[in-house]
Amino acid sequence: MSENSHGIGGLTFDAKKRAWPNEVNVLIALLAIIAIFEILGQLLPYMGNQSLLFDFDTGRDGTILNMARLKIIILQVSITGIIAIGATQVIISGGIDLSPGSVVGLTAMVAMSFAQTALVNGNPNPKAVFGDWAMDLPVIIPVMVALGCGIAAGMINGLLIAYTRIPPFIATLGMMVTARGAAKWWSKGQPISFPTEDFGAIGNGMSGWSPVVIFIGLAVLFHLILRFTVYGKHTYAIGSNEDAARMSGIKVDRHKVLVYTIAGMLAGLSALVVSSKGLTAQAGMGVMYELDAIAMTVIGGVSLSGGRGSILGTVLGALIFGVIISGFTYLKLDAYYQEMVKGVIIVAAVVLDQWRRQRAATNA
Amino acid sequence: MSDVILETRDLTKHYGGVHALQGANFTLRRGEHVAIMGDNGAGKSTFVRQITGVEQRTRGEIIFAGQPVHFENPMDARNAGIETVFQTLALADQLDVPDNLFLGRELIKFKLGPFSILDYKAMRERTLDALQKTGVKIPNIRGTIERMSGGQRQCVAIARTATFHSKLTIMDEPTAALGVQETAQVENIIRNLKEAGEPLILISHNMRQVMDLCDRIVVFRRGRICANLRKEETDGQDVVAYITGAKTQPEYADAM
Ligand SMILES: Nc1ncnc2c1ncn2[C@@H]1O[C@H](COP(=O)(O)OP(=O)(O)O)[C@@H](O)[C@H]1O
Ligand SMILES: [Mg+2]
Numbered sequence: 058m059s060e061n062s063h064g065i066g067g068l069t070f071d072a073k074k075r076a077w078p079n080e081v082n083v084l085i086a087l088l089a090i091i092a093i094f095e096i097l098g099q100l101l102p103y104m105g106n107q108s109l110l111f112d113f114d115t116g117r118d119g120t121i122l123n124m125a126r127l128k129i130i131i132l133q134v135s136i137t138g139i140i141a142i143g144a145t146q147v148i149i150s151g152g153i154d155l156s157p158g159s160v161v162g163l164t165a166m167v168a169m170s171f172a173q174t175a176l177v178n179g180n181p182n183p184k185a186v187f188g189d190w191a192m193d194l195p196v197i198i199p200v201m202v203a204l205g206c207g208i209a210a211g212m213i214n215g216l217l218i219a220y221t222r223i224p225p226f227i228a229t230l231g232m233m234v235t236a237r238g239a240a241k242w243w244s245k246g247q248p249i250s251f252p253t254e255d256f257g258a259i260g261n262g263m264s265g266w267s268p269v270v271i272f273i274g275l276a277v278l279f280h281l282i283l284r285f286t287v288y289g290k291h292t293y294a295i296g297s298n299e300d301a302a303r304m305s306g307i308k309v310d311r312h313k314v315l316v317y318t319i320a321g322m323l324a325g326l327s328a329l330v331v332s333s334k335g336l337t338a339q340a341g342m343g344v345m346y347e348l349d350a351i352a353m354t355v356i357g358g359v360s361l362s363g364g365r366g367s368i369l370g371t372v373l374g375a376l377i378f379g380v381i382i383s384g385f386t387y388l389k390l391d392a393y394y395q396e397m398v399k400g401v402i403i404v405a406a407v408v409l410d411q412w413r414r415q416r417a418a419t420n421a
Numbered sequence: 422m423s424d425v426i427l428e429t430r431d432l433t434k435h436y437g438g439v440h441a442l443q444g445a446n447f448t449l450r451r452g453e454h455v456a457i458m459g460d461n462g463a464g465k466s467t468f469v470r471q472i473t474g475v476e477q478r479t480r481g482e483i484i485f486a487g488q489p490v491h492f493e494n495p496m497d498a499r500n501a502g503i504e505t506v507f508q509t510l511a512l513a514d515q516l517d518v519p520d521n522l523f524l525g526r527e528l529i530k531f532k533l534g535p536f537s538i539l540d541y542k543a544m545r546e547r548t549l550d551a552l553q554k555t556g557v558k559i560p561n562i563r564g565t566i567e568r569m570s571g572g573q574r575q576c577v578a579i580a581r582t583a584t585f586h587s588k589l590t591i592m593d594e595p596t597a598a599l600g601v602q603e604t605a606q607v608e609n610i611i612r613n614l615k616e617a618g619e620p621l622i623l624i625s626h627n628m629r630q631v632m633d634l635c636d637r638i639v640v641f642r643r644g645r646i647c648a649n650l651r652k653e654e655t656d657g658q659d660v661v662a663y664i665t666g667a668k669t670q671p672e673y674a675d676a677m
Contacts, residue, residue, distance in 0.1 A: 287527050288535045290516075294524055297513035304475060304511040305525030306496025315535060364515035 079358040079366075079413075083373040086356075090377060094384040101388070109380075109387055126383060128266070134353070134379040135272035136334075138372070139327040141350035141357075142272075142279050143211075143320030145371045148354055149283070150316045151296035151363030152225035156214060156232035157324035157350065161343030162240040164206040164328035169249040169338035172199035172256040184250045196255035203325045210236055211321015215314035233347070237340070244340040252336055260334030268330045273372075275323065280368035292316060296363025352399065353378050355406040360414065377402075423487060424451045426589055426620050427472070432481035434467050441467040443644045445481070449589070452618045454611070456631040459641030459664055465624045466508050468641070469593050473505045474498040486588060496525060502588035506595055508624075510578045518562040519548040522581045551584040555610045572603030579610055590614060591622045596630065608634060628657045640664055647673050 094109040112123040140157045147154045173182050175192035182192070210232060217228040260268055283289035291312050294302045303309050327346070332338040357374025359366025381402070385395045427449040434442040442464045449455055457465050471478045474492025483490050485501060492498040498505070512521050523544050530540040548562055557576040559569075566574060575595060582590050592611075596604040604627075611634050614621055625631050631638060632652065640648040640663040648663040648670045662668040 282536060285538055286533070286536045287529070287539060290520060290524075290527060290539060291535075293516060294513045294520075297515040298511070300509065301511040301513050302524070304495050304507060304509075306494060306499060307525045312535075364513070 080370045080373060083356070083358050083370050083377070087373055087377050087380065090380055090384070094380070094387065097388060104388070107387070109384060126387070128269070130376070130379040130383045131269045131272075132265070133382060134375040135268040136327050136331045137346050137349040138272045138353065138375040139275055139323050139330065140320075140346055141353040141371050141375055142275055142368055143323035144347070144350040145354045145357075145359050145366060145368055146279070146283065146292055146316050147225075147320050148351070148359050148361060149296045149363060149366055150292045150313065151299060152218065152313070152316070153229065153351070153361075154214065154317065154320050155226065155229040155347050156210065156236060157320065157327070158343040158346035158348075159233045159236035159240065160207055160210045160321060160324040161328040161331065161346055162340055163210070163236040163243065164203050164325045165332035165338035165342045166240050166243045166249060166340060167206050168199045168203035168325075168329060169252060169332050170243075171202050172196070172252040172333075173249070174251055174253045177251045182251050184247065186249055193253055196253065196259070199252075199256055200259075200329060203329045204322055205325075207321045207323070207325020207328065208318055209321070211318040211324070212314060214321065215317030218317065219310035219313040240340040240342075246340075248337050248339045250337040252333065256333055257336055258333070260330045260332070268334060271326070271330055275326070276368050276372050280372075283368060288312075288315070293364055296365075298364075348403075349378065349399075352403045352406070355410065356402060358410075360410050361407060362410075362414065425449070425484075426451050426453075426486055427622075428482075428484040429468075429472070430482040430484070432468070432471055432483065433479045434464075434471055434476065435479045440644050442471065445646050447639060447646065449620055449622065452615075452620055453637065454615055454621045454623065454635045456635040456638045457622060457624045457641060458626065458631065458638055458660060463641040464644040465641050466593055467644075469505065469507070469591055469622075469624065472498070473503055473591065475507075499526070499585070502586075504582035504585060504587040504590050506575075506578045506582055506590075506592040508593040508597075510574060512566050512574060512578060514567040515565055517565055518552075518559055518577055518580075519544040521566060521577055522548050522551065522584050524581075526585075547584060548580075551580045555580050555583045555613070557606065557610070571598045572600060572606070575599060575603065576606060579607060583610070587619065589620050589622070591624075593624045594626070595623070596625065596627060604630070628660065631660075632657065642666055642669075645673065649673075 091110060098104050098107045098109055108123070110123055110126060111121055140161070143157065144154060170186040171191055171194055173185060173192055175182060175189065177183065185192070214229050214232050217223050218225050258267070263270060283292065291302065291307050294305070294307060295309055295312060299309060328343070331342060353374040354366065354371045355361060355374070356377050357366065357370035357372070359370060381398060382395055385398070425448055427447070429445055429447045432442060432445040432447070445468060457468070459465050470476045472483060474495050474497050485503070490501060492501070495505070513524060516524070519541070528540040528543045528547070529537045531538040545562065552559060552562070555576070557580050559573055559576065566577065569577070575598070579592070579595060596607050599607065608630060611621065611623065615634070623631070623635060636652055638650045638652065638655065638660055639646055640650070640660065642664065648668070650660065650663070663670070
């Protein structure tokens with residue numbers, strides 16, 4: 058059969074050598090990491106045969122899985138995971154976005170200012186930002202404000218990158234510093250608190266699962282968009298070969314603005330969830346979120362040189378991240394180790410990405 | 422309707438101080454296959470980039486199918502019916518064959534602005550048609566370009582021009598990096614175009630190929646056209662003399 062499939066120049070195609078999707082590798086890594094923690098739980102003397110994910114003895118909630126831990130694992134990566142969905146698109150398009158952490162801070166401040174309730178336990182809201190007109194507004198208003206704020210920040214990033222040709226690293230670094238400054242200016246050094254009940258439900262609804270539902274919902278949506286729409290195809294094409302994309306008539310500049318705008322909007326959504334979940338907004342919110350998000354993407358197999366990766370990979374990358382952080386807590390290891398290991402993982406993922414690319418090039 | 426499909430008058434491109442293309446007057450008739458030859462850096466690719474809207478000319482006129490044209494971008498040129506195989510191929514390495522064939526003009530199943538839904542099935546089918554039409558064999562069209570040989574890449578780029586009905590095809594050094602068999606493949610594609618009566622501009626350094634495939638040879642030297650030779654009235658040595666500067670045709674001499 059393969060004899061019939063001669064390519065030109067007598068090249069043959071070996072169907073068996075077809076590379077499997079990279080997401081499979083990430084999934085294997087995730088399972089391997091879980092296995093390591095499970096084994097350590099059994100072997101380390103002080104652990105007393107504990108398990109990270111399973112609940113063998115009683116089946117407290119009728120399942121063999123330890124649902125409480127599972128929830129913690131996903132919940133703690135949901136908020137940065139939403140940002141990682143945007144980071145994935147930006148990185149696939151060949152760019153980078155350092156601003157979402159600061160945009161989260163600014164957006165949380167601004168949105169919370171429109172989400173406050175007039176009376177707290179019968180007393181006037183002690184943290185009121187505006188007058189009575191801004192109290193007890195329908196929840197749609199702070200939501201729109203947050204989306205608008207994120208979109209505006211993302212659009213400025215995109216316009217700077219596409220039309221002034223500043224490298225993305227610099228443009229978004231500028232936004233990172235500026236947005237953080239704006240958040241501090243807005244806060245006047247004070248947190249903004251006491252939102253309406255409806256606003257609080259965004260991040261606390263569904264017995265606390267709502268951040269997970271929002272994260273997974275957005276992930277599914279954008280996975281499908283990247284896979285099945287013109288927007289997705291052009292995002293990969295630009296990251297793969299920008300000149301070719303231009304020559305093929307793709308409006309590269311306009312497309313980049315759209316990609317960064319979407320990333321900004323996702324940062325805005327992330328801000329909504331985090332401020333709603335904590336029922337407060339502070340100017341320092343979201344510090345380092347962008348780095349966690351970038352790490353999740355890279356671990357998930359998105360190539361920093363663009364053109365490669367998927368949202369599914371990023372979600373798996375986020376889970377790896379969550380399992381490692383929870384795993385360290387479960388092994389009762391010091392939090393400092395967590396950060397150090399995070400750093401090592403990021404570098405390892407980038408090294409792996411480079412190695413993979415070299416192999417793809419020489420295997421051609 | 423005149424039988425001239427493409428004409429340039431005084432076509433000129435300066436990159437800052439670099440005069441890459443100077444006052445090019447060029448004509449191409451319907452059904453005609455013209456070769457452009459010249460040393461590296463002579464301005465051949467620059468000429469192509471002005472015609473195809475990749476860059477904006479410094480001055481001069483381009484008349485295509487009887488109309489003066491000002492292509493803002495390569496898409497304009499394509500929509501007008503000029504298909505180009507660029508020297509740099511313009512392929513996206515991480516995408517597969519149908520993706521590349523339809524890059525920038527994807528087939529749509531459901532229109533939704535930038536979020537329009539792609540019609541993968543139709544694009545795959547038309548890709549197979551185009552490959553068949555050009556006689557190009559690609560073992561697996563779902564494989565990414567980065568896993569293909571130079572010849573296969575070239576064939577994908579050429580098949581792209583065959584996917585769409587065009588009034589003029591331009592190929593910039595399509596066989597420069599290819600082996601013997603692969604070159605023969607590409608030359609077959611060009612012969613098919615000739616039979617179909619589709620005009621072609623072929624940029625090439627391969628004298629045998631040019632003599633085999635083209636009706637006319639236009640020689641570029643240091644940004645200028647220095648000769649316009651009918652195949653019957655010239656030979657390899659003669660052409661080389663024009664390329665190296667040993668000879669210049671009298672009608673182009675004052676400019677050199
Ligand atoms: N974008 C550019 N900027 C400056 N100089 C250029 C640019 N593109 C081409 N050139 C110069 O123009 C001249 C003609 O180049 P080109 O058209 O690519 O030659 P060739 O005949 O080999 O295709 C060369 O000297 C080249 O260095
Ligand atoms: Mg050239």
